[in-house]
Amino acid sequence: MMTIKRVGIIGAGKVGIVLAGLALNAGYEVRISGSGSVEKIALTIKTLVPGAIASENKDVVANSDIIILAIPLSRYKNIDADLLKDKLVIDATNYWWETDGVREEVLDADSTSSEQVQAYFKHATIVKTFNHMGYHNLQEEAASKNSSKRKALFVTGNNHEAVDKVAQFVESMGFDQVVHYNLADGIMTEPGSPLFGASLTYQDLKQTIDHFDQTEFGKKIAASKLN
Template sequence: MTQIKTVGILGAGKVGIVLAQLALAAGYHVRISGSGSVQKIALTIETLVPGAVPSTNQGVVSKSDLIILAIPLSRYKNIHPKLLKGKLVIDAMNFWWETDGIREEVLDPSTTSSEQVQQYFNKSTIVKTFNHMGYHNLQEEAKPAGAKNRKALFVTGDNHDAVDQVAEFVSTTGFDTVVHYRLADGIMTEPGSELFGASLRQAELKNVIDHFDETEFGRQIKADQKTG
């Protein structure tokens, strides 16, 4: 796969800004777009992420090796699937009722959010990560590899090589990883799960994931799958 040198971030909100900061600190070139014009976000980017390049969605995608979706989940269909064709894409999104509205209007209840994102961007490779830890924790708790009490992020997707590449990227930005190779397992980190909002070390994160089916959220998911 293509070596990651330039990271493109679609979304200049709190999560997008923090991820841009982490990527810059790790030595990547960063391009970022927001919901408005380039001029509208340029001052924000210059102030909060000096060194990142504000651009249009097209400008971000065409010149980046890795794309991060850091927009409200309800807006992902505002991006034409052809724009991300052939791209490695991190889905850092979650459904959140305060910004996304009624869940049934955003998501098909029969599958996970990332599976639906992958289905929509069917010519792209989707890997889910950066979605279960709060942006403050992402910003404040990034540490170099081997550091004491380094926190961990869950990384999952259907493409083995893509997941491994994204896991390596996550490590360079300051976090250990727990890796799965099934995009549907992203449900373990969505709002309502034990992991959502949690900031855990690798062993702690792995323990929660290994016992997911025993949690209240996990039991509900299994029950829904049986009746769905």
């Protein structure tokens, strides 16, 4: 898998803007697209993340080594499934009722959100990360490797090589990584879990995940759908 030099971000909201800034600071070439026209977001990009290139989805994907999905989960099917063919894709999305609406209209009940994103973009390789820490924390708490205040992100996916590549990318963005090799484990960091919104050091994040009862959490999620 190629060395990552060019980062493409689909989504020019708060998370997308923050990740664009971190990627620029880390020395990457950054392209970013939004839901509106290029002209519509260009001024925002120029003001908030000068140096990033505002573009449309097709150009972002064609000129990037890695793609970050930083859009409301309910909108991923607005993107042509073939657009991300053969791409390494970070899924930074979460289901959030305020923006996504009724859960059952967005997600099937029998698998996790990232598994469904992977099923839709079946020719892409999906790795889940950047989804469980708030955008303020991502922006303010990125730190050098030797910093005692450095925080960690959970990174998981089914493709070992891709997960390792994304973990290296997360490292370069200023965060330690707790790595799993099962995309379904991403449910442990989604809204409703103790890890969602948490900003933890590597040891604290690893300890929390190691003691996390995924089966019990799954039961709570299933029960919540019946209420």
